Structures are given as structure tokens and as C-alpha cells.
Amino acid sequence: MTVAQPWVEKYRPRNVDEVAHQEEVVSTLKRSLETANLPHLLFYGPPGTGKTSTALAIARQLYGPELMKTRVMELNASDERGINVVRKKVKSFAAAAVGAPAAGYPCPPYKLLILDEADSMTQDAQNALRRTMEQYSKVTRFCFICNYVSRIIEPLASRCAKFRFRPLHQGVMRDRIEFICARESVSLDPEAFQLLASISGGDLRKAVTTLQSAVRLSGGSVDRQSILDVSGEIPQAAITRLLAACRSGVFDNVQQQVTDLIAEGYPAQQVLLQLQAEVLAAPDAPDAPDAVPARPRALVCEALAQCDKALQDGADEFLQLLHVGAQVQRALAAA
Structure with missing residues (x-):
């Protein structure tokens, strides 16, 4: 049993088709990927529903794993949310010239800037982005990811195609958890799954992390008490x-x-x-x-x-x- 790598990373979707339970988002993005002409994107919804995974899957499908390192920048706006980040990191990346394409991938003539937790950015920083988006839209596309779309200022939101990510219902979560259990040779008790689904509340990342912690605690057989012990849930x-x-x-x-x-x-x-x-x-x-x-x-x-x-x-x-x-x-x- 391999536990060296976090399962949320090991089983993260590698392409848009693997994203679970977001059919409208996936179908729309697939059409955009076919033409390799993405608009600016705004992904919003509860935690653990696939927003960041979808953005990274888009980048991987457009540029491949190697070219991603130079064509894609991912910033967590909750850590770097001030106006200086926009003026320095964001603007310098957005203004940089686009390099040579990679064989076998669409490699459109623009870069991708992913701003995770964008609803944590200050108002000044968001306002500073307006001009940057307009000025460098030919060579850079922006992807904003947030939990609360109401905290994104309207001038930014109106420049983006909006995609709402829904919480995952139990059926979808069960399919994914059973797939991971089969790959990792884990036996999950039905009562343990019900508790896992209840605790996670539609957050697949939380469910997978809790499951991996329970496996480390109890070994290959996970029961209800193991889930309770590692989840922080109160009896x-x-x-x-x-x-x-x-x-x-x-x-x-x-x-x-x-x-x-x-x-x-x-x-x-x-x-x-x-x-x-x-x-x-x-x-x-x-x-x-x-x-x-x-x-x-x-x-x-x-x-x-x-x-x-x-x-x-x-x-x-x-x-x-x-x-x-x-x-x-x-x-x-x-x-």
C-alpha cells in the first residue's frame, strides 16, 4: 500500500473529462479546449468540488506537463493578496512573451495565470487587475478561483466566463471513494462511508484526506470508529x-x-x-x-x-x- 503521496494529489484529475459531477462545466470547457481559445475564467463554489483541479487539468491539456512550468503561473491569493503582488508578480508574468510551443499539444499563443482563493484579494488589488487583464489579454488568460463570487468586484467578474461548481452528492462521492479503495486495497465499512459522506458535506478533498488518515490509523480495514477518530467529529x-x-x-x-x-x-x-x-x-x-x-x-x-x-x-x-x-x-x- 502506497501512502508516501497524499491521495488528493495522487488521484487528482489529469484532464477535464475526469472531473466528477460538474457536467455543465466540463462540456463547456471541452468545447473551448477544442478551439484552444479560452476566455478569462471564474470558477466559484464550495471547497473540495474540483475548481483548482479543473484549472490545472485545463493547463495540462493545453500545454503538456513540461511546458506548464513556463506557461502557467499559480498564485494563492490568500497568501499573496496585496496590490504589490499585482504590480510585480502578476504584471511581470502577464507581460512576458510567449515561448515556443510543445509538440503534441494545442499550445495556444497565450499563457495561463491561475489565481486561487481570489476572494481573499484586497479591493485595491482587484481593481489593479482590471487594467492588467485588458492590456495583456492577447498573451495571458486569467483564471480566478474562489468560494464566494460575491467578493469578486463586478468589473472583474464581468470580464470572465463564470462556472459554478456544485457540492458532490453521495453517489458521486461513493464512486470516487470506491475507486480509490480498490486501487489502494482498502476495505471500507458501509457505515464508515455514511459517516465519511456526512462529515465531508460534499467536499471530496476532505473525504479523501480523512480516508487516507483513517487507513494510516487502522490499516487496510476502515470502520466507523476509525473515521470518527481522525475526523475531529464530536460523538x-x-x-x-x-x-x-x-x-x-x-x-x-x-x-x-x-x-x-x-x-x-x-x-x-x-x-x-x-x-x-x-x-x-x-x-x-x-x-x-x-x-x-x-x-x-x-x-x-x-x-x-x-x-x-x-x-x-x-x-x-x-x-x-x-x-x-x-x-x-x-x-x-x-x-
Whole structure:
């Protein structure tokens, strides 16, 4: 069994046809590749749905693995997102002359500049790109990749052909995971796959990485507990106990459950995600057991959102979970 190479790289699509579950994107790009006349591109959608893989597959099909090294530049805009990067790296690459083509590949007379996580770029940097795109469009095509298209300024977005990448449903994910398991001689329990699909939430990269970590932990046979151990997922029983403590009306119970969660090292944001799922899955009929009516449910979701914002701003996890526990307890007491 080979584990020296990350599986997300080992099984990354090598051409556009291998990209999973993005039929509209693939069919449109294939027609563009046939003519070797790409527009500027804007790929957007959730993480792990194939955006970067598609951009690299396009580059490989256009230039081949060797010419890619000189004709393609990939920048991660979350690391290099200021206006100086646009003025120096981007502009110097965009302005450079196109070299000789490689035999056996279309090698159109332009280079490809891939800007990953472009929604992290500052407004000044995005504005500076407008003129660069116009000035060097004959020798350079731009490919912007982002999770949130609303964070790309309209003048940039309007210059690009937009492609939306959808989260992968369980059927597509199952096919890919089974293919990898067969190639790596891994036995994956059906319950383990269900948990893997639930944890990943349509993110194939996360699913493959979690699977490889579970294989390293347990060997060639992966069960549900192995997935749970490496995923960072909190046991459902712990979330159920926290919600039961909130229902009890006794704050000491809530404090004890929060203390236990923090002592186990569980991340607070994961607690919020699973607590939200538990509350939303509860029945809302007043006569149902463990019901959470509509108004308390809305108050709980509001409290979770405020806590998440505070955690993003660097607040203390223990205090924030105590606060959200008190808010949930108050909302449920008023039901």
C-alpha cells in the first residue's frame, strides 16, 4: 500500500473529462479546449468540488506537463493578496512573451495565470487587475478561483466566463471513494462511508484526506470508529448530553458538559455546527418529545451565529460555549 503521496494529489484529475459531477462545466470547457481559445475564467463554489483541479487539468491539456512550468503561473491569493503582488508578480508574468510551443499539444499563443482563493484579494488589488487583464489579454488568460463570487468586484467578474461548481452528492462521492479503495486495497465499512459522506458535506478533498488518515490509523480495514477518530467529529452522544443539559434548566449541568467538551479538546466551532444540526433535526410540534418550537429554534440559531462570529474574532472558546449554552437554555425554557 502506497501512502508516501497524499491521495488528493495522487488521484487528482489529469484532464477535464475526469472531473466528477460538474457536467455543465466540463462540456463547456471541452468545447473551448477544442478551439484552444479560452476566455478569462471564474470558477466559484464550495471547497473540495474540483475548481483548482479543473484549472490545472485545463493547463495540462493545453500545454503538456513540461511546458506548464513556463506557461502557467499559480498564485494563492490568500497568501499573496496585496496590490504589490499585482504590480510585480502578476504584471511581470502577464507581460512576458510567449515561448515556443510543445509538440503534441494545442499550445495556444497565450499563457495561463491561475489565481486561487481570489476572494481573499484586497479591493485595491482587484481593481489593479482590471487594467492588467485588458492590456495583456492577447498573451495571458486569467483564471480566478474562489468560494464566494460575491467578493469578486463586478468589473472583474464581468470580464470572465463564470462556472459554478456544485457540492458532490453521495453517489458521486461513493464512486470516487470506491475507486480509490480498490486501487489502494482498502476495505471500507458501509457505515464508515455514511459517516465519511456526512462529515465531508460534499467536499471530496476532505473525504479523501480523512480516508487516507483513517487507513494510516487502522490499516487496510476502515470502520466507523476509525473515521470518527481522525475526523475531529464530536460523538453524537456528547452533543445530545449538552442539549439535554440545556433542557434541564440547571446551569451547572450546562457548565459541566461544556467543561467536558473543552477538556476532550473538541473545537468549539465543531460543537456549534453539530449543536445546530441537532436543534434543526428536532421536531417542532409542541406535543412531540424533545420538541424545539419555531421561535426558540430561531433564537438558538441566532445565538450560535453570534458565538461563531465571536470565535472568528478570537474570543475564548470556553466562555463562548458557556454563553451559547446559557442562551440555548433560556430559549428552550421560554418554549
